[in-house]
Amino acid sequence: MNDPREVLLAEARRRGESLAALSGMLGRNSSYLGQYVTRGSPRVLDARDRKLLAQHLGVDEVRLGASVRDAALRLPVLSVAASAGPGSLVEDEVVVGVGTVDAVLARSLGLRHGLASVIGVRGDSMAPGILDGDQLVVNEADRRPDATGAVYVIRIDEAIMVKRVRREAGGLVATSDNPTADPVPSLPIEVIGRVVWLMRRPG
Template structure:
């Protein structure tokens, strides 16, 4: 049974679950952001282990969500918001959510690139993650070929800033088809489009037939 905030008593565990659900960030991805075991925050919320968050973990999460540390269990004097000036509008970056999907299946025809909403991220947190100068936009994953890394319905941040190519998870376009795949150099002017789900075989294509839209640098989704 999935844990919900409603059946938790008031306190840091309930507040953390509420924040993760509001932002659409999985507990697994948040744990990995902290360089912790993927089940770290799940264990904290559901079993109370550890009993309280480590100071550095709490501070990182408070910065990510833009809340006071006291909401996540700190004593008031250690509150992130109390310890520094309240963030101004310039301290935030709005990342557009585009009304398109990138297929993690056979391929999808994008209907357009209209902006319908935005995610709001701390400028400082983006810099700490190495995303300073990135040209970020958010799109939705469609299909199952990238499971378990990316699931159907996950939203991913794509850095569209020009960079020298290196192997990794990218959003690519072939003709009118938009896909998210692990892309690797195959030599002799070819690229391999690889799925995480082994039910989907690798696809080898000519480099000139593929447009690399951007590198996938973050994901968020329901647990």
């Protein structure tokens, strides 16, 4: 099913929503999407309408006719929380939802489909920059810290952590930003990805 009109119609039926109702959600007249599907007018959906529909229906914007370059990037939201404290043990990473990042922002952050995710934070060892309850966008294509260092999600002895990581002559070194935090274990570090964006609920 590659035709955006067929995708829209199928997804609307799957959710039990009429094209007229979806048109109203967009602030359009009730026949807007019906004419798009049956008559091809408009020929392509307005970018704003396409984005809203993709978010509402839970589908990739590309399936509704966006170019890959213009489509918002859909990221898996993982149930695993990267501990900013002593570390949380995890057995696997379970997808519990999907988040979206605007196409322009995704490009500026260097994010690519299948190589980025959203994870939550527990603990305060990276305070004040990263707090308990924050959500982090992680670029899993960036796994090579340099000598300057940056904030990464890492795994140490099966514990998932968010730490500041830099490369030294002897290998990778991970530290916490909070000076009162417990020291990071001196064990091999597996880099999962670089933290490139932070999301926080308003206080």
